[in-house]
Amino acid sequence: MSLSDADRELVVAELGRDPTPAETVLFENLWSEHCAYRSSRPLLSAFSSEGDQVVVGPGDDAAVVRLPTSDGAETTDGETYVTMGIESHNHPSYVDPYDGAATGVGGIVRDTLSMGAYPIALADSLYFGDFDREHSRYLLEGVVEGIADYGNAIGVPTVAGSVEFHEDYEGNPLVNVACVGLLDADRLVTAEAQSAGNKLVLVGNATGRDGLGGASFASEDLAEDAETEDRPAVQVGDPYSEKLLVEANEELVTDGLVESARDLGAAGLGGASSELVAKGGFGAEIALDRVHQREPNMSALEILLAESQERMCYEVRPEHVDRVAEIAEKYDLGCSVIGEVTEGNYVCTFEGSEGNQRETVVDVPPEFLAEGAPMNDLDSVAPEQPDRDLPDADLTAAFEAVVGSPNTASKRWVYRQYDHEVGLRTAVRPGDDAAVMAIRDAGVGLAISAGANPNWTTCAPYDGARAVALENATNLATKGATPLAAVDCLNGGNPEKPDVYGGFEAVVDGLADMCRALSVPVVGGNVSLYNDSVAGPIPPTPTLAVVGTKAGYEAPPAAFAGEGELLLVGDSGGALGGSEYLARMGGSDAFPELPADAGDVLTTLADVADAETTLAVHDVSHGGLAVSLAEMVTADAGADVALDSVFTLFDETPGRAVVETTDADAVREAFDGVAPVTTLGAATDDGRLSLSVADETLDYGVNEIVDLRDVIARELD
Structure with missing residues (x-):
């Protein structure tokens, strides 16, 4: 990738001269799709990001929201905040699944x-090609191992997420990672520079040549030879240094030594x-040769753009610099005072290792560099929904195909490869509808759900994205959380293709509309486009990570207790479009209609989930009742x-759920006027699932169901 002629003309007009080589590559990366959101930013205004709970919304390294406090809080000195962030590492995970x-x-x-x-939880949403393909399984194994080794080593539990398989991810898998953090209100730091004269201090691993051009690499389609040719653009991680950086950062913030901070990621x-100085309305003077380096004879351009991992840039008052260096040394981390915040341009100078005269390699207006990329005006074609063509399938074959689908x-x-209990906060573990973390500082349970369904958004991008938002919120409600x-x-293919961009537009609008209907502010996120390869574009994939709260940390299980009546709460949408049934058995259909009053349905479901007479609650979504009931046995x-x-x-x-209860009348009364309640039958104590469907009967013991559902472990163990 290189700076386009049109972009170069804008840069020349702004600078009044040709850009230097370092400036050219800097603009190329910071004006790339990955950094500047040139094709997506015009669409993102559809999201509502405001609310009384929102402290820091979109635009920073992570969003910050205020937690409600219950009577069971262990501390009452001040407010408790949680941070939320999500990123993609799609292209790197194709080229090198482990390190990516x-x-x-x-x-x-x-x-x-x-x-x-302080990071307290991770959620990983992963998307691969057909599970039957050896290459898909190779990518899955490498990605899971990379996540497990890194997350386990740094002591942050992976508690939620999703894994999906779809043929259109074969040439371009997706790895979307969300993180939730915890802090007291008086510890809040942002990525906005505070004052001219403050020093810029780089703390962490030494800078090497790994990850060069990562931002531009993530902003173009994957080539057929990407696994070999693009490997230098993939960073190499060191989780043990990251753990030291986590603890050093905690001490730096506790001691009040940080004015602002930014992670060294893309570019x-x-x-x-x-970006840090531009956000505060300042400039900077940086001496690139002062950066602590891992390799000899690095050029100014390499130092400037290397994406070596485990590094942070801090704004520090001059009187605090020595103390920052002491803490870095305590944790065996490198530390360099590389420059200071100024009132002028963003300026980088460099003096080579051979004692050459110091030269200015970058001298540009910081706001123009960080925010000056022009937006793309792209053509789009609206997607169409399919017609109804339902298969005439054998019931037993269909049930086993759907329940046994990867x-x-x-x-x-x-x-099971992730350490999901480190930190002693995980009250509801992975494998349930949502994880629940015990936030004892505020006395509340924090429920977490993350994922998307490519079958839904392939069938109907707009309604499928609405369903993704509703599904994640339903997962929270089944644990009693709001x-x-x-x-x-937001993951999409090449936006320069009108049909691809039309699908991407639709998922943005669908996700935004349902989140607004549920009164869920979307406080941050990430966009990953050009997920396209010789195999074609990925499905539009709007991964959503949602957190919710509840009083206390206990939640009803998703497994049968064996003692109550079984009810289905919620209304059918009257169609099977996007279902696993059609994916396995053939055919097509329109996407189901979603409830108009989804917020009321979920509020009622959360109340029912918290009732003492409720024994179990499990959402109905992927695979329908067939899968939900099988999972509850x-x-x-x-x-x-x-x-x-x-x-x-x-x-x-x-937006539907199976409820096992000892007081069915109370559930019906709660949902009266909100959503229909259907009697399914009764729970039993025999470990069997007996299904009477019209005039046919299916009967499976727990071992048969486990065998059907264990296809991934059976193939990979």
Whole structure:
């Protein structure tokens, strides 16, 4: 990738001269799609990001929201905040799945650190080609290993996320990583420079040549030879240094030594330092040769743009510089005073290793560099929904195909590799609808759900994205939580293709509309375009990570207790479009209609979930009732269920849930006028699932169900 002729003309007009080589590459990276959101920023105004709980919204390294405090709080001295951030590491994870995924975790954790927060949870949403393909399994194994090794080593639990398989990810997998952090209100730091004269201090690993051009690499389609030719653009992570940086950052913030901070991610030092000062309305003078380096004879351009990991840029008052250096030395981290905040341009100078005369390699207006990229005006073609063409499938074959699909199967093989209990906050572990973290400082449970469904957004990008938002919020409601805020990772193909851009527009609008309907502010996020390869574009994939709160930390399980009546709450959307049933059995259909009053449905569901008479709650979505009921069966508890049609068994309309209760009348009363309640049958104590569907009967023991659902572990163990 290189600076386009049109962009070069703008730069020349602004500077009044030709840009230097370092300036050219700096503009190339900071004006890339990955950094500047040139094709997506015009669409992002669709999101509502405001609310009384929002402290820091979009535009910083991570968003910050205020937690409600309950009577059970352990501390009452001040407000408790949580940070939320999400990033993609898609292209790097294709080229090098282990390091690509690992450094994705490292980057989003450092975004959390830059707000003054301590990272407490990760959520990983992963998308691969068909599971039957050897290459997809190779990528899955490498990505999961990278996430596990990095997250486990730094002591941040991975508690939520999703894994999806779809043929259109074969040439371009997606790795979307979200992080939640915790901080007291008086510890808040932002990425906005505060005062001219303050020093810029680089803390962390030494700078090497890894990751050069990563931002521009992420802003173009993957080539057929990307796995070999683009490997130098992939960073290499060091989780043990990251753990030291986490603890050093905690001490720096506790001691009040940080005025502002920015993680060194895309475009390296050049990106972090220029964006930090531009955001505060300042400039900078930076001596690039003062940067502590891992390799000899690095050029100014390499130092400026290397994306070496585990590095932070801090704004520090002059009188605090020595103390910052002491803390860095305590944690065996490198530390360089590389320059200072100024009132002028963003200026970088360099003196070579051979004692050459110091030269100015960058001298540009910081705001023009950070925010001056022109937006793209792209053509789009609106997607169309398919017609109804339902298959005439054998019930047993359909049930086993859907329940045994890698998309709906147990993800135990994935999450058992993650340490999800480190930190002693995980009250509800992976494998449930949502994780719940015990935030004892505020006395509340923090529920977390993240993911998307490419079948839905392939069928109907707008309504599929609305369903993604509703599904994630429903996951919170089944744990008795109400949504607090969300961040999104919007993944699309090459936006220069009108049909691809039309689908991307639709998922943005759909996600924004449902989040607004649910009163969930979208407080931050990430956009990843050009996820396109010789195999074609990915499905439009709007990963959403949502957090919600509840009083206390306990939540009803998603597994049967074996003692209550079974009810289905929520209304069917009347169609099977985007369902796993059609993906496995063939056919097509329109996407189901979603409830008009989804917010009321979820509020009522959260109240029912918290009732003492509620024994179990599990959402109905991927795979429909067939999968939900199969997931609820245990060795000691099963169900005897009667349904009126095959359609009812495989309907994936989100916003619905199975409730096991000892007081069915109370559930019906709670949902009266809100959503229909259907009697399914009763829970049993025999560990079997007996399904009567119209005039056919299915009967499976728990071991048979486990065998069906364990396809991923069976293939990879």
